[in-house]
Amino acid sequence: MSASAPSTRSGTTVYADVARAAEQVAGLPLLADLAVEYQRRKLRSGVIDFSDQVAGALTIVRAHPAVATDLRARYPVVLLDEYQDTSVVQTELLSAVFAGTSVMAVGDPHQSIYGWRGASAGNLGDFAAAFAPAGGSGRYSLATSWRNSERILDAANAVLEPLAPRSPVPVDQLRPRPVAPGGDVDIVFETDLDAETERVAGWFEEVRAGRQRRGLPTSAAILLRSKKHMVRFADALARRGIPHRILGLGGLLSTPEVVDVVSALRVISDPSAGSALLRLLGGPRWSIGLRDLRSLAELGRRLARSDVALQPLAAESATEENASLIDALDFFVRVGPDHGWLADFSDAGRERLRDAAATFAGLRRASSMPIPELVRLIEAELRLDIELAANESRGPARVASDQLRAFVDELQGFLATDESGSLPSLLAWLDHAERQDEFAPRTEPPEDDVVQILTIHGSKGLEWDAVAVGRVVADELPARPRDKQGWLGFGVLPYAFRGDARWLPQLGWEAHVSPTQQDLKAALTRFAEDNAERQREEERRLAYVAVTRARDALLLSGSPWSGTRNPRGPSPFLREIAIALGHELPDSEPGENPYNDRRQIMRWPLDPLGERRGRVEAAATLVRGAQQAAERDEAERDLALLLAEREERSAGARRAAPTRIPASRFKDYAADYEAAVEATLRPLPERPYRETRLGTRFHAWVEQRSGITARGPQPDAPLWDVDDPAEGPAAGEGELSRLQEIFLRSEWADLQPIEVETEIDFADDRLLGDGRPHVIICKLDAVYRRADRGGRIEIVDWKTGRPPRTPAERAERMLQLELYRRAYSIRHGIPESEIDVALFYVADDLVLRG
């Protein structure tokens, strides 16, 4: 294709639009050369990207018919799901292999939400031609919704209506299943984002309570068009103590504690990560003020102008470009506090910066640790664990630490697939994921009584009992069309070269279509409008996907003020649904921007306690009083142990068993001390995703059933500690319900525990005989007071793995329970002889008693 440049003859005025378009297209030859070079480089380095995989497979299948023959023999019947999301080249590959065999494609053109990256619902209309070229294909309609209650379907159909005439294949309106429940659809439009998130959290509280009264658990989700406000919704749930989880790295990476951890990782790994360092220095841990930060920057410049002996560098090699805040901070550990170059700092600032410098130096020494361990160390050093446990506005400790735990799970997922597992590769992946992750469908199953927070794109194919779709406001859902230029944007492949060209907007740029500049200008305007319309339709389909995720209860929420300069009115989708359901239309009159005033009273660095200061200080006074009253001996001993552990950690070396040992690991140290220490120093590759594990899900279910909240984790408990990492396969729904059935037949089914998932630690100097004091961490699954046994205490541990096979194994497992017995006895002053212990191997319906 060639586009001749507009005439530059004097006397001819080139329309601005036309000139701009020509300028963009003029870059294409250069970009084409770059693409060829990119291809060459990939070949030379022996790497391929995702599109190469599909294109390469197609090349192979076409060149070697035996490959297709083999695949057809192996898969005589094929089902292609989510067919509206396949790209043209994927369809070509699939039809090259399977055309003419038994193939069924299932898809819904109204759920096509990946058009912007080449997926094409148009494929649906061409299915028969691609897979049954000789004829003999049929079409079936799936118009009964077995998922949604009636009102929800009404809402879905209202959003869908304008799309129906333009569908590439005819689709019937969704019908409710026979005897479908009515269901609930609520619409709220609040004054601002804070009120909106509060209202959404309140709605979940009500829905959950209502269902609980009927004996039903509630799977739930908040779906958002973008990840921007996820944390605000999460915070509102936390304030009410509602368990929740942000799915996907994109959202997690904006959670404050995760940002802190990632900033620390950057500071450790990259000497130029000055802005990450600034965040941490200006944050609650060190609260360095502006003046001292300025002095730090000046110190960095001074160091850049000096050699290692702090003598001025020759003028030509002295460059301030390399000035680094991190080098400046390191200077604090190199020199004494009285060094002349530190004279500009305030006394308090100098002290805190020395502390920060020592902390980061320690972390850097520890940077060769496995990354999850390093994260744990950072969490302790920044005192995030304590903050999360103590900050009442984040909800109970357990809920508050959820996001950090979910983040560590994501890291484990990456580390399981990355060969090097190095810090720089992890950070590069995080940068990439932050941009990409928003759109990938999530694989986590819905969890009972947890509100998952995710993007609408991520919700594809999933369903929950209760769903709130947040931010249903103009310019958010639907998002404003991002790109009206189409292939006239810089670096975009002209549509004519794309496989899906015939379903994309056409630009009549050729001379025979648009002979005059006037014609071309009109064509450009039409093209821009077509591109915008295409995106608006996709937003509508996105809204449809969101609404149809709800089984029973649906809430649509919005508010005009969320920090933008101009208010945003209710989304057209919100209005259409309100009209269809006979709801009152939300009041679209925005009040005053409530965030205007708040902007003026910000001071930096922020008071980390903010509005909570009074309450926290009062609580601190109470704690201090209680500490003084407590037995001095004990307090001091615990403190000494913790300090000893901290010292060891910062020395970066651990030759002996750690001070704190989980009861479940105690047997390893008792059996082979050296080997267990060695294993701590060189941990094996990590276990797979935590949340999908059967054991975790079963424990959560039992806990939820008991109706009492767990007392863990303690502030300093490791976030991802599991009782028995080698235990349990990945969770399938079937396996989980089998375990639940067995539990419901067990002697504990009808008993009410007095404690669940509780952590008790006790200290002992002689347990391991290594001459060192140890704290044993005991995580008790459940404690009962057995009325049927004369009121004796019984501690039970639920096991989802296999039971012990040999007497030695049995003794090992019982040792853990002996430690629990001891812990409980010390904590509650009940003699050990009055406490029973039991292991329940649920899958085998086997009870072992100690």
Ligand SMILES: Nc1ncnc2c1ncn2[C@@H]1O[C@H](COP(=O)(O)OP(=O)(O)OP(=O)(O)O)[C@@H](O)[C@H]1O
């Ligand atoms: N014939 C049926 N009888 C009862 N329940 C059914 C039936 N078919 C499907 N369901 C239930 O209806 C719900 C939706 O089914 P499914 O997820 O297969 O739909 P889908 O068409 O893939 O949905 P979507 O594409 O919107 O994600 C599920 O809970 C499923 O168990």
